[in-house]
Amino acid sequence: MLKFLICFSLSLVVSEAIQCLPNQCAMVRCAAVTQDTCNGVIVPNGGFCGCCDSCKEMLIEGAYCGSTFLLGMPSNSQCGDGLHCDTHTMRCVSKTARETQTGPCAAAHQQYLATKQQNGGFGLLGAVEPLCDENGFYQSKQCEGSVCTCVSKQGKNILDYRADIWRSNDMDCQCARDQQEYMDTGLIGRFFYCTPNGNYQNHQCLGSVCHCIDNRGQMLGTKTVNIGDLDKLNC
Incomplete structure (x- = not known):
């Protein structure tokens, strides 16, 4: 019986807590909320019944976000930019992670x-x-320690394409990934000209004819030269 009375009383408190009267804000004295005192973002009229400004902490990816309302009071935190609260894990996750x-x-x-x-x-x-x-x-480039390597979509290393991490800014592994996917088809006859870090070289040769290519292996312009005149290509 006592447990019932406690639960009933709590339900009344909750029902009262979530009700905002027409003159509710006239009875509220708001404390100043500034960037100096707010470690997050200031939400105008974001407090109880919209009477006062509030401060919301911006949660990082992986943080717990299950607390939304307590007795009708708005939450004082939310997932940061680019994140949302996953309703299954109650953690802040990115859109990509959800989809x-x-x-x-x-x-x-x-x-x-x-x-x-x-x-x-x-x-x-x-x-x-x-x-x-x-x-x-998996993205085609994965880094661990001081070394970045090219990997397949499943995360397996592709041959020995790698680079020191401080030299990997322009490393895209596109050539290595295309080469691996072509080999997986079982087809033969296509040659890939990759740099040691897995990028495409700036030129490609088919037989004795060479031409410039972009970072996805596509031909640039229409100029071709004999393989013996490769230094004249100026890619």
């Missing part, structure tokens, strides 16, 4: 975030956050 939960990289990334959360925001020693594309597969 591509079945991809091999997306699954590995979710596991990484879960482990990091369990360890108080710190990843396991040696654990590297995987970089995923918009479809949940």
Whole structure:
């Protein structure tokens, strides 16, 4: 009986807490909210019943976001830019993570975030956050320690294409990825001219005829030269 009375009383408190009277704000004295006192963003009229400005903490990816309202009071936090609160995990996740939960990289990334959360925001020693594309597969370049390598969509290293991390700014691994996917088809006859870091070279030769190519292996312009005059191509 006592438990029932407590629950009933709490329900009355909640019902009263979420009701905003027409003259509610006239009875409220607002405290000043400034950027000096707010470690987040200031929401105009974001407080209870819209009477006062409020300060919202911007949560980072992986942070708990399950607390939305308490006795009718608006939440004092929200997921940061580019993130939303996943209703299944109650964690802040990116749009990509939500839409591509079945991809091999997306699954590995979710596991990484879960482990990091369990360890108080710190990843396991040696654990590297995987970089995923918009479809949940691994991005072609993955870095660990001081080395970046080219990988397949499933995250496996492609041959020995790599570069020191401080020399990897322009590393896109497009040639290495295209070469691997072509080899996976079982076809033969196409040659790939890749640099050691997995990018396309600035030229390609078919037989004895060479021409300039872009960073996706597509021909640039119409000029061709004999392979013996490659230095005259000026790609």
